[in-house]
Amino acid sequence: MKLQQLSVFLENRPGHLAAPLTLLAQEGINILSLSLADTAQFGILRMIVRDWERAHAILKNAEWVVNLTEVVAVDVQDRPGGLAEVLQSAGDVGLKIEYMYAFSMRRDQRAALIFRFEDPDRAIAHLKAQGHHVIEAEELFAAVEG
Amino acid sequence: MLVERWNDAAGGFHPASAADYLPKGKLQEVQLRRLRAVVERAYANVALVRERMQADGVRPDDITQLSDIGRLPFTVKTDLRDTYPFGLFASPMSEIVRLHASSGTTGKPIVVAYTREDLGVWAEVMTRTFACCGLHRGDILQNAFGYGLFTGGLGAHYGAEALGATVIPVSGGNTERQLMVMQDFNVTAVCATPSYFIHVIERATEMGIDLRTLPLHTGIFGAEPWSDVMRQRIEEGAGIKAYDIYGLSEIIGPGVASECEAQHGLHVFEDHFYPEIIDPESGEPLPDGAEGELVLTTLSKQAMPVIRYRTRDITRIIAEPCRCGRSIRRIQRIGRRSDDMFIIRGVNVFPSQVEAALLAVEGTLPHYQIILTRQGGLDQMTVEVEVTPEVFSDKVRALEDVRTKIAKAIEHILGIRVTLRLVEPRTIARSEGKARRVIDQREI
Structure with missing residues (x-):
């Protein structure tokens, strides 16, 4: 139910984002989605990739500070209100969201929402009970990469 | 056996x-005998030592007990630089291996x-x-x-x-x-x-x-x-x-x-x-x-x-x-x-004090470096700390917390404000495994 997200520490300086991404590109690792959190001084690169174990090892061996975080993917209609309904539902029961990002999938006008919940297990149970489609890793990769 | x-x-x-x-x-006997011999050797073969002893009016023969060592001139690090490369040698190169x-x-x-x-x-x-x-x-x-x-x-x-x-x-x-x-x-x-x-x-x-x-x-x-x-x-x-x-x-x-x-x-x-x-x-x-x-x-x-x-x-x-x-x-x-110590805004600072703060917050000592600069006449102290897997988090707030905690711990010990910068691993230079702790870029 949960996806593994890679997070990498970066200094906020020109060229510093390119280095880990170039490394992954050289190893043939495709990035499904990413988001970048930044402050004036440093940034955190967060990525979803299919082969996360290999990507994690590659980055670690190159001595990047990288960790794995469990995130939840929800499959919604790519239309006005698709995201708002999920957020509403999460807010109703006080689920805390640390951060989130979204991307559209090629298939069927749908979008994937990636959530970093404080309590992912509780979030999954609730969202499923409310009829939302919490998407499995394999299903997500199949939908995006075909 | x-x-x-x-x-x-x-x-x-x-x-x-x-x-x-x-x-x-017995030990002091050995020390005195060897001290007299080494002073004689240096006096005879090293110009810097001979000139300083002559200036002070001290001769090798004046060393008759261990406490006489206090009459001899000091050698400091810059003496070794000033006589670079071979100026303090007391042996010919044919004997140096x-x-x-x-x-x-x-x-x-x-x-x-x-x-x-x-x-x-x-x-x-x-x-x-x-x-x-x-x-x-x-x-x-x-x-x-x-x-x-x-x-x-x-x-x-x-x-x-x-x-x-x-x-x-x-x-x-x-x-x-x-x-x-x-x-x-x-x-x-x-x-x-x-x-x-x-x-x-x-x-x-x-x-x-x-x-x-x-x-x-x-x-x-x-x-x-x-x-x-x-x-x-x-x-x-x-x-x-x-x-x-x-x-x-x-x-x-x-x-x-x-x-x-x-x-x-x-x-x-x-x-x-x-x-x-x-x-x-x-x-x-x-x-x-x-x-x-x-x-x-x-x-x-x-x-x-x-x-x-x-x-x-x-x-x-x-x-x-x-x-x-x-x-x-x-x-x-x-x-x-004594030469690791630096003075910033009138405060004497030793890198070991910064280490104590880092250890208190992180539990282990990360690689760090202190950089001193002068901006508009005011001295600034920046501490760069390499992020370790132990303190890293995917959450900005958690990393900001680490940064603030370290800065506060340093400020608490030193009583001066510091800028704390988290940097990527391996970005702080090491030489021979020894880290250079203080970089003073102030133009004085």
């Missing part, structure tokens, strides 16, 4: 360690020389160092001090061989290979800089290797000051006893002083290196027990005799008997150097 005997627990010791147990009177040089972070390095006899003394004091740390024949020593111009690698190497231990000259760096060697070669002892060994422990943990389950029982650490918290972290993380050793290239390299099983002060091999403590401001000698700057005189060096070298290391002499039975005096572990 002398060699067999010192392996027994029954109070025996390695023959090279005999001088560690000399009665005080080895040169080493300091890593030289600013300008020219300093060059030091050894005759064959000097190398023999060096191996002897390093043998005594390892014996002090409880090693003997049969131990397998992984020597992770850097080999090359740095004195650490080769100094430890020949001492351990003379002791009869098995030496693996792995040198510094390449942590994964270090761990492979440590596991596969049944290594029982390791030499390294303490900050590098902490990195080795961290890497081992990441790779799922528990160093505590290996035959490794002893670590010998030197070349930079390290705190008791670091020692505890090393001893617990690797399941070993961690000993502090002391030395400096200007005097010989490693092998000037070493902790013993008591881990309470470092025994100075004072039959070869005469220690004094002085007031760093006035230069006046201080009695045993008083804290001040350590000054060392080489009593037996041939190629490069050094008279009253100001080490800039702050310590005190412990003259009380040690429970290990050695009669040679001890110095307290060195926590700070």
Whole structure:
């Protein structure tokens, strides 16, 4: 139910984002989605990739500070209100969201929402009970990469 | 069968360690004889020493008792730079069989020389160092001090061989290979800089290797000051006893002083290196027990005799008997150097104070660097800290918390504001495994 997200520490300086991404590109690792959190001084690169174990090892061996975080993917209609309904539902029961990002999938006008919940297990149970489609890793990769 | 005997627990010791147990009177006799000889040698062969003694109106013959050493001029680090490369040598090059040089972070390095006899003394004091740390024949020593111009690698190497231990000259760096060697070669002892060994422990943990389950029982650490918290972290993380050793290239390299099983002060091999403590401001000698700057005189060096070298290391002499039975005096572990200290906005700051704050927040000591700048007439202190996997988080707020906590801890200790910057791993330069802690970019 949960996806593994890679997070990498970066200094906020020109060229510093390119280095880990170039490394992954050289190893043939495709990035499904990413988001970048930044402050004036440093940034955190967060990525979803299919082969996360290999990507994690590659980055670690190159001595990047990288960790794995469990995130939840929800499959919604790519239309006005698709995201708002999920957020509403999460807010109703006080689920805390640390951060989130979204991307559209090629298939069927749908979008994937990636959530970093404080309590992912509780979030999954609730969202499923409310009829939302919490998407499995394999299903997500199949939908995006075909 | 002398060699067999010192392996027994029954109070025996390695023959090279005999001088560690000399009665005080006998030791002072040796020291005075050697002091007179080394002063004569330096006076005859080193222009800088002769000119300074003549200026002070002191002749070698004036040294008739040990306390007369206070009449001799000091040697300071810049003397070694100013006479670069060979100006302080007392032997012709035909008798010099080895040169080493300091890593030289600013300008020219300093060059030091050894005759064959000097190398023999060096191996002897390093043998005594390892014996002090409880090693003997049969131990397998992984020597992770850097080999090359740095004195650490080769100094430890020949001492351990003379002791009869098995030496693996792995040198510094390449942590994964270090761990492979440590596991596969049944290594029982390791030499390294303490900050590098902490990195080795961290890497081992990441790779799922528990160093505590290996035959490794002893670590010998030197070349930079390290705190008791670091020692505890090393001893617990690797399941070993961690000993502090002391030395400096200007005097010989490693092998000037070493902790013993008591881990309470470092025994100075004072039959070869005469220690004094002085007031760093006035230069006046201080009695045993008083804290001040350590000054060392080489009593037996041939190629490069050094008279009253100001080490800039702050310590005190412990003259009380040690429970290990050695009669040679001890110095307290060195926590700070008088020239590491810098003054910012009127506050005296030692890097060890910044270390204390980092240790308090992170639990381990990350690589860090202090950068001093002057902006609009006002001094600024920036501390750069490498992010470790332990403190890293995918949440911005968590990282900002770490940053704020460290900055607050430093401000609390020093009473001045600092800018704290989290940087990527490996971005702070290391030389020979030693980190350069302070970069002063102020134009004064």
